[in-house]
Amino acid sequence: MQELGRLEDLPEDYRAALTAQNLVPLWPSLRAVLPPGKPIPRTKPTCWPYQTLRPLLIQAGELTPIEKAERRVLVLANPGHGLEKMQASATIYLGMQLLLPGEWAPAHRHTPNAVRMIVEGEGAYTTVDGEKCLMCRGDLILTPTGLWHEHGHDGDKPVVWLDVLDLPMVYYMEASYVTEGKAQAVTPESADRAYQRGGVVPSPVFTRASQPYPMLRYPWVEVRAALQALAASQPDIEAVQVAYVNPETGADCQKILGFSALMLRPGERLALPARSSAMVFHQIEGCAAVSLDGHQFSLGEADTCCIPGYTPLTLSNSAADQPAFIFIADDAPLQKKLGVYEVRH
Ligand code: GTQ
Numbered sequence: 001m002q003e004l005g006r007l008e009d010l011p012e013d014y015r016a017a018l019t020a021q022n023l024v025p026l027w028p029s030l031r032a033v034l035p036p037g038k039p040i041p042r043t044k045p046t047c048w049p050y051q052t053l054r055p056l057l058i059q060a061g062e063l064t065p066i067e068k069a070e071r072r073v074l075v076l077a078n079p080g081h082g083l084e085k086m087q088a089s090a091t092i093y094l095g096m097q098l099l100l101p102g103e104w105a106p107a108h109r110h111t112p113n114a115v116r117m118i119v120e121g122e123g124a125y126t127t128v129d130g131e132k133c134l135m136c137r138g139d140l141i142l143t144p145t146g147l148w149h150e151h152g153h154d155g156d157k158p159v160v161w162l163d164v165l166d167l168p169m170v171y172y173m174e175a176s177y178v179t180e181g182k183a184q185a186v187t188p189e190s191a192d193r194a195y196q197r198g199g200v201v202p203s204p205v206f207t208r209a210s211q212p213y214p215m216l217r218y219p220w221v222e223v224r225a226a227l228q229a230l231a232a233s234q235p236d237i238e239a240v241q242v243a244y245v246n247p248e249t250g251a252d253c254q255k256i257l258g259f260s261a262l263m264l265r266p267g268e269r270l271a272l273p274a275r276s277s278a279m280v281f282h283q284i285e286g287c288a289a290v291s292l293d294g295h296q297f298s299l300g301e302a303d304t305c306c307i308p309g310y311t312p313l314t315l316s317n318s319a320a321d322q323p324a325f326i327f328i329a330d331d332a333p334l335q336k337k338l339g340v341y342e343v344r345h
Contacts, residue, residue, distance in 0.1 A: 001036055004028065013053050040309035043278055044080035045088045045295040047097075050119070050302035057098045057160065066103040073097045073163065077305060079195055085168070088306040089278035089329040092257065093167040099153045099159055107150035110178040112170040113254045114143040116218075117162040117282055117327050119302050123155020128216050130187040135159060138220025138284045140327070144213040144254060148184050162282055164306060164329045166256040167236040195247045214248050222285070225264040225327065231323075239270055241328075252333040264288055264324040266318035274312040274344040281305050281315075284289055286324030287318045299326070308342070 005029040007015065018024065032040075049067035057074050066072055076094035077083040088094040096119070099105060107127075115342075116126065120133045125134050129147040133139075143149045151160055170176045193217040194202045223242060231240045240263040244253045252258045258277075261284070264270060281290060282301040290297040290305055292313040297305045307313060309331075317324040 001031075008177055010026045020058065022161075029044060030332045031101045038310045041090075041278075041310065042080045043078055043308035044075075044309050045292060045297070045305070046078050046088070047098075047297040047299070047303065047305040048076045048094075049250040049300070050304070051300075053096055054160070054257055054302075057096055058158065059251065061098050061100050061158065066100070066105060066251055066323075067174045070108075071095075071097060071105055075141065076306070080308075087168040088280060089168075089308065089331070090168040091166055091334060092278060092329060093163070094280060094304065094306070095163040095165075097151075097153055097163055098158055098162060100158055101156050103151055105151040107148050107181040107184055108178050109146055109148045109181065111145055111175050111257060111260075112165045112167040113145045114163055114165045115151075115254070115257075115259060115329075116143070117164065120122070121155060121159030123157075124151065124153040124159035124161075124211050126151045126184055127184050129213075130184055131216055132186045133217040135161060135296050136159055136220060138325075138327075139226065140220075140223070140259060141211060142216050142217040142218075142253060147213070148181055150184060151324055164259075164280065166254075166331075166334075169256055188270045199248050210324070212246075213253075214246065215253070218253075219245055223261050227261060228336075229322075229328065231263055238250060240265065253295075254333065255337070256331065256334045258330050258333045260328045262315070262328055264315060264326070265318060266320050266322060269314060269316040270313045272312065274310050275330075275332070276309045276340060277330040278309045279334050280329040281307070282327040282329075284325040286317060286322050287319060288324040289318065291316070312344075 004027045046342045049050050064072060073095035075086045076088055077086050078088050081087050100231055114226060116138050118139045125132050126141055126149055128143050174227055188197045226242050242261055244259040245251060246253050253294055284302045288299045290299060292307060332341055
């Protein structure tokens with residue numbers, strides 16, 4: 001590839017004249033914005049073990065009352081982007097949130113989409129658009145763009161969950177903002193269970209629901225059972241994986257980030273080809289090794305890691321007697337909509 005002229009090759013007075021007119025020559029920066037063959041990601045493969053994160057999060061509970069935090073969150077920040085950017089990848093934000101017994105995180109709504117993957121504890125709930133969603137380990141709860149949400153906790157031990165937001169993307173678009181609200185009235189007849197049988201959706205008097213986010217809570221017991229049924233009924237299937245979808249349309253459950261759950265059978269090793277989307281892995285149960293060029297992460301329960309796009313990797317479960325269950329988030333839905341998604345075999 002042809003070497004291009006550098007900024008220093010240009011006379012200083014010419015460069016000053018360009019700057020004065022808010023003009024920039026492209027050629028000194030062309031290879032940086034259009035690198036040959038594949039992107040140069042800022043996102044570094046990064047792992048956040050829960051064992052080291054948890055005590056610091058509990059300490060945040062002692063140091064900062066909920067009223068002074070609104071959301072008591074430690075952000076899982078990728079050093080490749082700079083910690084102050086608070087992003088795990090170009091598009092994905094990850095935060096570990098702590099709610100103590102009796103605490104309340106007040107209602108608000110915002111343009112970025114959020115989901116919560118419950119990590120530990122019992123008795124907490126999040127109310128989304130009037131629907132009270134109980135939080136149990138492994139449950140996925142959606143807080144799509146624009147929906148009111150608040151968190152409460154009636155239990156007696158700390159509750160922790162992983163927040164996954166498309167905040168970096170929405171912030172980059174200069175479209176990120178929040179509106180504060182008052183406590184929501186909980187809808188008496190919750191839609192909570194209306195979408196939890198596969199293949200059937202509510203159809204009151206032959207009409208079909210038209211709201212864009214019909215299902216807000218995906219209980220882990222159901223998702224785990226689906227994975228185990230898939231593994232049992234299709235022993236030769238390449239990957240025991242299910243996607244969290246909108247039950248009315250079958251499309252990804254949110255528009256920017258995609259979510260799935262993967263079961264690695266005992267002893268299973270799964271090679272994933274390079275994809276353009278960055279990925280987050282969160283270990284729900286069991287242990288797994290994530291291997292990629294130059295890196296190996298051992299994920300134990302509740303550990304989380306982030307991998308840049310365009311990176312082939314392998315996932316393996318070395319346990320001989322125990323399946324491993326992994327929650328996966330990526331930005332494939334956004335990339336597919338924009339036409340830039342690719343898989344390299
Ligand atoms: O719980 O509403 O981690 O608004 C970041 C922003 C959590 C939340 C985050 C949020 C929330």
